[in-house]
Amino acid sequence: MRIGIFGKGRLGSAIALEAQAAPDLDLAWVLGPEGVPTPVDLAIDASVAGAVDGHLAWALETGADLVIGTTGWALPGLEGRIGSRIGVLAAPNFSLAVALMARLSTVLGRFAALDGTLDPYVLEHHHRLKADAPSGTARRLAEAVLAGMPGKSAWTLGAPGPGELGIAVIRAGAEFGSHTVGLDGPAETLTLAHQARSRAVFAQGALRAARWLRGRRGLCTFDDYAREILDPLFGDLP
Incomplete structure (x- = not known):
């Protein structure tokens, strides 16, 4: 899967390190605010709140799936805007x-x-x-x-x-x-x-979420991904 990362900060850099070591991922770019993204299968947004709207518009235009790990943002009508055009997973935490x-x-x-x-x-x-x-x-x-x-x-x-x-x-x-x-x-x-003992836990979780999101459509959360793993843990409790 060919991916890109919006954001060169702490989280974006940690995700980039994990992605570079993953044999099933091709990291095409890691961009700051000045960068111009090229087409990818999926992008991870680890930038700033004010940039999320523009990154979503780019994803909808290019057909790239989008994982949003930025905090402090809000986009009214997000689910309707996405529809079934692409897959978007938004999460405040990837652990x-x-x-x-x-x-x-x-x-x-x-x-x-x-x-x-x-x-x-x-x-x-x-x-x-x-x-x-x-x-x-x-x-x-x-x-x-x-x-x-x-x-x-x-x-x-x-x-x-x-x-x-x-x-x-x-x-x-x-x-x-x-x-x-x-x-x-x-x-x-x-x-x-x-x-958290390092940002690696969030970076690894973001990439797991990205792999899970690929092929899905609509708005998802990290809880949607986690539910598939956590539900069996509670299934046999009295």
Whole structure:
């Protein structure tokens, strides 16, 4: 599969290293904002939020599938715009372990809903240069918790109000990415935690998602890919 990468930053560079070592992939280009892409089978967007719209337009024009790993962007009407013309997979995080953590976070939310003394929260820590806060992963985990708690309808950055789930953010140092979903009660606490030790885990996940997306059409998420792997893990549980 011939691929291209939009973005020469931390994630784009990590994906490029993994792609160059993959025998089934042909890396055609890695472009910054000044580059002009040539036709490929699939492109991975690891650039900046403001560039996503233009990259999507290029993919629709050329027929290339697109994996979007950029965070902090929003394109209204995205699913209708894509239709069945190409395959697009959008994800704030390409770690399969984080996808599992999101599923478990919904269970934590359901458990918290049984006991009003348990307060759920999300905490995330990234390096000082990360632009968006909270991260896309933190928002995804918060939404997963809320899916299990009918009494809470939204997340908020900082101290939560009635019916809200609080997200705390740290921007310091060189942390690749650390996320915690917790329950805090007067008699006990329970936490789920994930810490990335390198960007390789995200790069490898992005390429797995790219291979999975090829041949599909419409808008997908990393959870759609992860579901095929995670569902069997829960199938025989009582």
